[in-house]
Amino acid sequence: MKTLLIVSHPNILESGSQQFFLTAVKENENVTIHHLEDIYPDGKIDVAKEQQLLCEHDRIIFQFPFYWYSSPPLLKHWQDVVLEEGFAYGKRGRKLVGKEFGLVIMIGVHEREYQAGGSELFTINELTKPFQAIAHKTGMKYLRPFTVFQFFYWTEDKKLDMVMKYQQMLTMENNLSLETRENWIIEQLERASKTTKDEDAATVFQFTISTIKENRLTLDELKIVLDQMYGNN
């Protein structure tokens, strides 16, 4: 599965959260990082090239700061010119049908404020309706959003936990079965064991992989026994 990570931020170098998360995936060959302000400093978008890029990927992610509850100007411009009739919707062509679409949004306010009674009044689910409507109109499957609330207060532990979840948002199949998650972890460990220069670490990675696979065999056997006991319903 190939993921197109469309990043938009008016001033990305000043954003700690953007730098942190992008570093975590920049070596991943299944993720294409596509930072709009960097590629189009003059704001003139190459529509054909962008549409080609969309066609070459299975999962499309918009990553941006949630200023005034919406996308930055350049990403909005990108939406308006790239997602045109005949390409993204309409009778003449719907090239995005069946792809997955998700948001990674960075938010400076505490999560609890996003509800009735809070300073922001509405939930993230309510405020992102325009993006859910884009997914619907273009025939894409809308993923649960990945929300980064108040990154600047995060502990190192929280960062580690969130970077793993971020990588899953970008690259894990959208199917939360135990098998999917195990396969994803095995994939990450295999990549890590190939690229690391630390031989001890590589051994640990390989050992972890075989442990996961062995456990799975045991679980599979257990499942067969259970199925037989309960008449394989």
Place this chain on the structure above:
Amino acid sequence: MKTLLIVSHPNILESGSQQFFLTAVKENENVTIHHLEDIYPDGKIDVAKEQQLLCEHDRIIFQFPFYWYSSPPLLKHWQDVVLEEGFAYGKRGRKLVGKEFGLVIMIGVHEREYQAGGSELFTINELTKPFQAIAHKTGMKYLRPFTVFQFFYWTEDKKLDMVMKYQQMLTMENNLSLETRENWIIEQLERASKTTKDEDAATVFQFTISTIKENRLTLDELKIVLDQMYGNN
């Protein structure tokens, strides 16, 4: 009451609906038409000037085409830089508190598609939550939006009806009492009778004004009698 009409459209000369509605208010001294793409062709917004303009008006209207369920890029940029902390929200200053805020949005799809089961899935009320949240955060009163669905199919009668409602959205007090509506109509007629070059028309306007005022006197008398009959509860 002074209204600031902030218009944003990437290609306004090609928009029949924009031209139609702007023509209807361009002579009105209580409405400041402020077309962002025209004023800032290079996208560099004069923040201090914009904030001053906001302070000088009582009602703020965003008028724009509802492409991908949100504001055009330049209006979004305006939101991000003008509605800054210390001016629009936060402890250091909330200069917009008590003002009114509304949307005039032009939409190319039929109204019935804006619901579950329709091609757009969500209602306008759901899709405009980000703007409602802006009103809440800045302490402005959110007005019912003025929605223009499929202008290109409108009959002349429908256009006349809608242009009247548009003028009300921009300039009528947000209080739907009979008195408010009568006062608003009298104001419009007085302005028209002063500016028209047709003397017969001016006479008709003046006659209409006196008829409305006479009816109101009769209604007021009736009300006094009723109040006395029912003990002035």
